Each structure stands twice: as C-alpha cells, then as structure tokens.
Amino acid sequence: MRNIWRNRRRSLLAMLSVALASLLCLVLQGLLGGFQESLVKNFTKNETGHIRVTTKDFADRAELLPVDAMIHHPDQIESAIRTSPAIADKVRIMTERISFGVLLENKGLNKTAVALAGDPKTEESLLYLQRSILPGGHYIDGPSQTIIGAGLAEDLKLSVGDALKVVSEASDGSLQLKKFRIVGIFRTGVTTLDGKIFQVPLGDAKTFLRTEGGSQSIIIMLDDYHEAARVAALISALLEDPTLAVTPWTEIGDYARLIQIETKIFNALDLIVMFLGAFIITNIMTMVVLERRKEIGILKSMGFARGEVLVLFLWEGVFLGIWGSLIGGGLGFLLNVILHFRGVDFSSYFTSLEFPVDNIIYWTVDAPVAAGIVILGCVISGVVSIIPSLRAARMNAVDAIKSI
Amino acid sequence: MKTRTPRAIFTAALLCTAGAGTCCAAGLSGDEILKRMDANTSYRTIEYDGTLAIYSGDTVRTKEMKATAMGTSKALAEFTNPEDKGTKFLKIDKNLWIYFPSEQDTVKISGHMLKEGMMGSDVSYQDALESDDLFKKYAVTVSGEDTVDGRPCYVLTLDATVKDVQYETRKMWVDEERFVALKQEMHAKSGKLLKVSRVLEVQQIGDRFFPIRAEISDQLKQGSRTQFIMADVRLDVPVSETMFSLRNLGR
Numbered sequence: 001m002r003n004i005w006r007n008r009r010r011s012l013l014a015m016l017s018v019a020l021a022s023l024l025c026l027v028l029q030g031l032l033g034g035f036q037e038s039l040v041k042n043f044t045k046n047e048t049g050h051i052r053v054t055t056k057d058f059a060d061r062a063e064l065l066p067v068d069a070m071i072h073h074p075d076q077i078e079s080a081i082r083t084s085p086a087i088a089d090k091v092r093i094m095t096e097r098i099s100f101g102v103l104l105e106n107k108g109l110n111k112t113a114v115a116l117a118g119d120p121k122t123e124e125s126l127l128y129l130q131r132s133i134l135p136g137g138h139y140i141d142g143p144s145q146t147i148i149g150a151g152l153a154e155d156l157k158l159s160v161g162d163a164l165k166v167v168s169e170a171s172d173g174s175l176q177l178k179k180f181r182i183v184g185i186f187r188t189g190v191t192t193l194d195g196k197i198f199q200v201p202l203g204d205a206k207t208f209l210r211t212e213g214g215s216q217s218i219i220i221m222l223d224d225y226h227e228a229a230r231v232a233a234l235i236s237a238l239l240e241d242p243t244l245a246v247t248p249w250t251e252i253g254d255y256a257r258l259i260q261i262e263t264k265i266f267n268a269l270d271l272i273v274m275f276l277g278a279f280i281i282t283n284i285m286t287m288v289v290l291e292r293r294k295e296i297g298i299l300k301s302m303g304f305a306r307g308e309v310l311v312l313f314l315w316e317g318v319f320l321g322i323w324g325s326l327i328g329g330g331l332g333f334l335l336n337v338i339l340h341f342r343g344v345d346f347s348s349y350f351t352s353l354e355f356p357v358d359n360i361i362y363w364t365v366d367a368p369v370a371a372g373i374v375i376l377g378c379v380i381s382g383v384v385s386i387i388p389s390l391r392a393a394r395m396n397a398v399d400a401i402k403s404i
Numbered sequence: 405m406k407t408r409t410p411r412a413i414f415t416a417a418l419l420c421t422a423g424a425g426t427c428c429a430a431g432l433s434g435d436e437i438l439k440r441m442d443a444n445t446s447y448r449t450i451e452y453d454g455t456l457a458i459y460s461g462d463t464v465r466t467k468e469m470k471a472t473a474m475g476t477s478k479a480l481a482e483f484t485n486p487e488d489k490g491t492k493f494l495k496i497d498k499n500l501w502i503y504f505p506s507e508q509d510t511v512k513i514s515g516h517m518l519k520e521g522m523m524g525s526d527v528s529y530q531d532a533l534e535s536d537d538l539f540k541k542y543a544v545t546v547s548g549e550d551t552v553d554g555r556p557c558y559v560l561t562l563d564a565t566v567k568d569v570q571y572e573t574r575k576m577w578v579d580e581e582r583f584v585a586l587k588q589e590m591h592a593k594s595g596k597l598l599k600v601s602r603v604l605e606v607q608q609i610g611d612r613f614f615p616i617r618a619e620i621s622d623q624l625k626q627g628s629r630t631q632f633i634m635a636d637v638r639l640d641v642p643v644s645e646t647m648f649s650l651r652n653l654g655r
Contacts, residue, residue: 165509170487173487
C-alpha cells in the first residue's frame with residue numbers, strides 16, 4: 001500500500017484509466033443489451049414469434065412473404081399444441097397470422113407496404129398497435145377495417161374514415177383488390193412499422209387472398225424466449241408432419257443470426273477496451289520497476305526470492321486494477337440504472353433503419369455482467385503487470401544496486 | 405398514316421427498338437437496321453389473344469388475355485383466365501390503370517411502383533409503358549455480328565442519352581434477314597445485367613416477320629422467367645378509340 005501511494009498522481013492515473021475502461025465496457029454492454037432486447041422484442045412479436053409454424057415451402061421463401069404456401073388446417077395444429085401437457089404450459093400466446101406484400105393506392109399515389117393479418121383481439125397482446133393509435137381513431141372492431149402506420153397515411157394522404165385500396169396477388173396467383181376502411185392511424189415510433197405496416201382482420205385476409213381457410217403461419221410466444229429451440233423441437237415431434245417447418249426465432253433468417261454475431265463482436269470489443277485501459281498499468285509498473293531498482297537490489301541482497309519480488313510488484317498492479325475496476329464498474333452500473341429508467345432517444349439516427357427497433361433505447365442493468373467486467377478488469381490488470389514484475393524479479397541484486 | 409406502335413402491352417420491353425444510328429457495320433447503319441425493324445413490326449392497330457406464362461422455380465402460372473392496342477400510346481388488355489377474369493389493364497400514354505371487377509374499382513399505377521413486376525411476372529409496368537420515346541433516349545451503334553439460334557444477327561449497342569431511362573444500356577441481336585430483335589440484354593448504370601429477353605418464335609404475317617412468342621427473365625429474381633405468346637394476331641383492324649378510356653373500363 002505504501003508503495004502505491006508513493007506517487008499518488010501516477011497511481012490515480014492508472015486507476016482512472018482502468019476505471020474509464022470498465023465504465024465504457026459496462027455502459028456499452030447496457031446499450032447493447034437494450035438495443036438487442038428492443039430488436040428481439042420487435043422482431044419476434046411483429047414477425048416470427050418465438051416459434052413459427054409454417055409449411056416448409058413457406059420457410060424456404062419466407063423473405064418473399066409468399067401467399068401460395070399455406071397451412072391448410074391451422075386449427076388442428078393449434079388444438080394439438082394446446083392439448084399437449086409438455087408444451088401448453090410454456091405457451092403464452094398462439095395465433096394465426098398472414099403477412100403479405102401489397103400495393104396501396106390513393107388518388108394516383110402508390111406505395112408498397114406489408115399487411116399484417118391476425119385475430120385483432122389476440123394481436124392486442126402481440127403487436128400492441130392499439131396503444132399507439134392517434135386521437136380520432138380506434139382499434140379494429142369489425143370486418144373490412146384497418147389501422148395503418150402514420151408514415152403510410154402521410155405518404156398516401158389518407159385519414160381516418162378513408163378507404164384504403166389494397167392490391168395483392170392472391171394464393172391462386174390472381175391479382176386482387178380490396179378496399180378497407182381506415183378506422184385508426186398508429187404511430188409507434190418504430191420507423192419500419194409506421195412507414196410500412198397496416199393491420200387487417202385475419203378473416204378478411206383469408207377471403208381476399210383466397211386461402212380457403214388456410215393460414216401462412218402460426219405464431220407462438222413463450223413465457224421464456226430462451227426456451228424457443230427446445231419447445232420448437234417438442235412441437236415438431238408432436239406434429240410429425242414432414243411438410244411443416246417448426247422454427248425457433250433464432251433460426252429464422254439472417255436477422256436473428258446477426259443479433260447473435262453482434263453480441264460476440266461486442267464481447268470481443270469489451271476485451272480490447274479493457275486491455276487498452278489496463279495497458280497504462282504496464283507503463284506505470286515499468287517506470288516503477290526502473291525507479292526502484294536500488295530497492296529491488298537491497299531486497300534481493302536481504303534474501304528476497306524471485307517469486308517474492310514478482311508477487312510484490314504483481315500485487316501492486318492488480319491492486320491498481322481492482323480499485324480502478326471497482327470504481328469504473330460501480331459508476332457504470334449506476335449510469336446503466338439511470339439510463340435503464342430514462343432511456344435515450346435515438347430517433348434521429350434510426351429514421352432510415354430498416355430494422356424494427358424502438359426509437360428510445362433503455363439500457364439493460366445486469367449485475368452478473370457488471371461483476372464479470374470488474375473481474376475482467378482485475379484479471380487483465382494482473383496480466384499486463386506480469387512483464388514489468390518479471391523484469392523486477394529477474395534483476396541481479398548487485399547490478400540493481402550499482403545501476404543507481 | 406401508319407404509326408410505329410408498341411407491339412403489345414406486354415411485349416414492349418421485348419421487342420422495342422430504339423435510338424438514332426450513328427455507326428456503320430456490315431453495310432447498314434444502326435439507324436437503318438432500326439428502321440427495317442420498325443417497318444417489320446409497325447401497325448396502326450393490333451388485336452390478339454395473349455398468354456402469359458410466369459415461371460417461378462418449379463411452378464408455372466398461366467394468364468390469358470385479349471389485347472388491343474392503337475398507336476404508340478393506347479393499349480387495353482382484359483384477362484380471361486378464371487382467376488383474373490375481368491381484370492383489365494389500360495395504358496394511355498405513360499399512365500397505367502388496373503380495373504378489378506370484384507370491387508368494380510380502378511387503381512392507378514405510378515411512380516416507383518412502375519418498376520414492380522406485372523402480375524408477378526418478369527415484365528415491369530414500366531416495360532409495358534415503353535413506347536417510341538426509346539428512340540429519343542438512346543444512341544445506337546452497331547458493335548458487330550453474331551448468331552442467335554443459328555441465325556446471323558447484327559449486334560446493336562444502345563446507350564442512354566438521357567437520365568430518365570429504365571435501362572442504361574441495351575444490347576440487341578437483330579436478325580439480319582428478318583429484322584427482328586431475337587435477343588436483348590438490359591443493363592443498369594453499374595453494368596449489372598437486369599433482364600434478358602429472347603424471341604422464341606417468329607411468324608410471317610403478310611410481308612412482315614412478327615415475333616409471336618418471347619421470353620423475358622429478370623436476372624435479379626432467381627429461377628424466374630416469363631413467356632409471352634401471341635395468337636390470332638390481327639393487324640390494322642378497325643378499333644374504336646373510345647375503348648381506351650377509364651369510363652369504358654368498368655363496362
């Protein structure tokens with residue numbers, strides 16, 4: 001301890017460097033966590049569910065939203081899942097859904113969009129669009145009604161009460177037009193939802209697309225989305241239908257894989273930042289060893305073994321790292337708690353994003369992650385102290401004393 | 405007076421000719437080759453029964469229609485296959501409307517939507533709307549000779565001279581004997597190949613050689629191609645101009 005405070009300013013600088021690195025890592029992890037939670041939440045509830053049951057044909061062409069690859073008896077599949085004791089308990093929401101690309105027209109203006117067709121009642125607990133309906137409108141409560149994103153409404157100059165002309169290819173390949181009455185306009189703050197999506201009742205979509213009762217997908221939301229792969233395997237075994245694809249969200253498209261790759265990249269970045277932050281300890285410890293060569297020589301001539309000298313200097317480096325990590329980790333954790341409740345508005349940056357992400361990101365607060373970063377800071381501080389400590393330990397006592 | 409017209413609403417992209425010739429090869433300039441092509445496929449009016457076969461992977465969808473066109477700017481196609489029965493496409497100049505009998509209503513296709521494939525085919529609405537304006541938009545050079553399906557062809561290169569074009573460059577293989585564009589490649593500004601069209605069958609109608617079966621494939625859609633077949637082609641028949649009106653669509 002006495003050695004550490006011999007040069008306070010230098011020791012504080014080392015601690016500060018490690019503290020800043022720890023703080024940066026923790027705040028970045030909180031941001032990444034919040035960003036990912038937003039992505040996963042929006043991706044699963046809007047598109048894939050935690051588990052998606054479709055035909056294999058649909059799964060192969062899912063990015064095109066084909067309407068000619070329908071599950072013919074979705075009710076039978078739902079019934080089988082609901083009556084399976086091993087699966088039913090884990091399912092929070094299960095609903096049929098059809099998503100299809102359309103052309104919208106109003107007074108000569110055109111726009112492409114995606115129709116989300118589901119049971120309006122169930123979608124209240126899934127899409128939550130009823131919460132974002134602007135004053136003057138209401139949620140779907142009857143057939144041939146629609147709610148549309150505010151961006152779509154602005155682009156097509158549409159208001160509540162207007163007819164929305166929807167052109168789409170039906171499951172038999174024919175081109176069809178249907179007019180829906182706009183009963184509400186929603187603004188969620190998610191650019192891709194507001195500018196591309198409108199919701200219609202499932203029954204209307206089935207008639208419009210001539211599916212003869214068939215549905216494109218059955219969306220399943222679980223109580224715990226981490227169980228998606230396991231429950232998907234159970235459902236697949238239960239249904240025993242080779243024409244069906246039961247897919248957990250983590251295996252749907254490149255998007256889910258991108259989320260997982262992103263986590264690995266951020267973890268690697270954390271490691272690099274911590275190393276850079278702690279590297280100052282190497283410099284400081286090298287200076288310390290050079291300054292204290294005489295002391296090292298005296299200690300060695302008094303009988304201190306190599307190992308004892310090594311531990312002495314190593315401990316000094318680790319001590320700086322521990323305090324730096326604790327201070328940085330503590331401040332980072334506190335900052336994450338604040339940002340978890342307050343959030344940060346990224347709307348100006350996310351405007352052009354095609355990902356379904358909330359404009360306001362709320363940081364995640366994860367105590368094990370915070371503890372992990374503090375430990376990482378300590379370990380890396382120890383690692384970067386090894387070289388100067390070894391140098392001290394290997395010094396010859398006579399040479400060390402003579403060198404001053 | 406005869407006017408050079410789009411051969412048919414769906415074949416505009418396949419068969420259109422373009423540009424003002426500037427270079428000479430094999431005795432004929434690009435201009436002259438295009439004029440001979442023009443003469444071959446010009447008509448005042450046309451009526452025919454069309455079949456659109458849209459191939460996507462292993463599946464094929466067939467659509468049938470009765471089509472009528474007048475001049476360069478007016479065309480009407482009414483679908484007759486059971487799934488689309490009564491659906492009509494009306495083209496007047498650069499505007500396109502679709503009439504849906506189920507809703508008895510019309511939708512206008514405009515803006516960037518014109519780049520979308522018609523009825524899920526490889527032919528975009530813009531392809532269908534192309535007309536003689538192409539001549540004003542491209543400069544043509546004769547870049548050599550080649551053979552297509554064993555027939556000797558002039559190879560023409562068409563480079564856009566204006567910004568408002570769907571394809572920056574086109575390469576066209578024109579039958580040296582019959583003056584029919586047997587093959588065409590359409591490229592983006594980056595040089596990327598966007599579409600390829602081929603004439604699969606040519607019929608002699610009177611003293612003209614008329615392409616009656618063609619195929620176009622959108623190179624950006626894997627495994628996709630569209631064949632267009634014309635049957636019972638009648639040229640320069642009396643057609644009432646009133647049939648090309650929005651009012652007439654719902655009748």
